[in-house]
Amino acid sequence: MEGLKEVVLKLWHPGCWSIEITRNHPGVYLIVTGVFKISDEIRANFKLVAENYDALSSFIKDMYSYGDLAKELTVISRKKLIVYIHGRFTPKSTFYENIFGLDIMPTRIVIHNGHEYWTVLVYEEKLGEALKKLEGVENIDLEVLSIANLGDAKEEFDDIIDQLLSELSMKQKKVLFEAYRSGYFEWPRKVNLKELSEKFGIAKSTCLHHIRSAEQKILKKFLEELWERERYLED
Structure with a gap:
């Protein structure tokens, strides 16, 4: 406003x-x-x-x-x-x-x-x-x-999830969702990078790039939101 x-x-x-x-x-x-x-x-x-x-x-x-x-x-x-x-x-x-x-x-x-x-x-x-x-x-x-x-940018999104959905590419979301569904982020992993990349018919390096780029965007947005809400923890 x-x-x-x-x-x-x-x-x-x-x-x-x-x-x-x-x-x-x-x-x-x-x-x-x-x-x-x-x-x-x-x-x-x-x-x-x-x-x-x-x-x-x-x-x-x-x-x-x-x-x-x-x-x-x-x-x-x-x-x-x-x-x-x-x-x-x-x-x-x-x-x-x-x-x-x-x-x-x-x-x-x-x-x-x-x-x-x-x-x-x-x-x-x-x-x-x-x-x-x-x-x-x-x-x-x-x-x-x-x-x-x-700012106007704040009012365009209902929450941090909306912001992330707008910043992640369609390919990043697809790879990320499949990685989560297949157990790639669990320990020990239920699927390795080679198996995950084969599901999309892409190179391992490309698959890893999509995952790392998505992780970076999510972590950055999450920490920005966390800092905005709880910046007093810096004291």
Whole structure:
């Protein structure tokens, strides 16, 4: 959309449960999946992702040790290294009201290693005023990590799969699908390169070129998307 910017903010503010606990547990990060103001409190849902089971166990044991920062915390569900948590907080212990009072729309909130990372949409004419108001909030550290236009290319595709389908050639897709179906990517392989190339009547070198080119495109697009969503892991 014309004039609409995507801004990524890194911030710290005092008295926040999610900031304090991720500072003490760097092996996990939290993704906010929903946040609402109900009566005089903020309620939020989090998706917790842990690097390993030790980090997860340590976090869960320590989760309730911040009673002064959270009114109530509830583990909703757990699957391997992912846990869903519901929390109730006083407005003063969160940053949400500072954001909701501005002409910006959050699209993603991640908390990792003692900082919040907000991805927000804001119209260009409102950007300067919004950043000025945020910088004026008492006792916060704010850093603008990036400001980008919402390009037309982003809006042409529904998701990363659509993007990949548009970039892979028909031959690359055919070879890749057959390689997967035949067990070429399994270990040990169920079919070798010679057998795979014979199915298409092409040279081994040509078959390998199609596979490697497709793999490169898929890995590049996947890592670009991963970095875009979780760039805070660079810190």
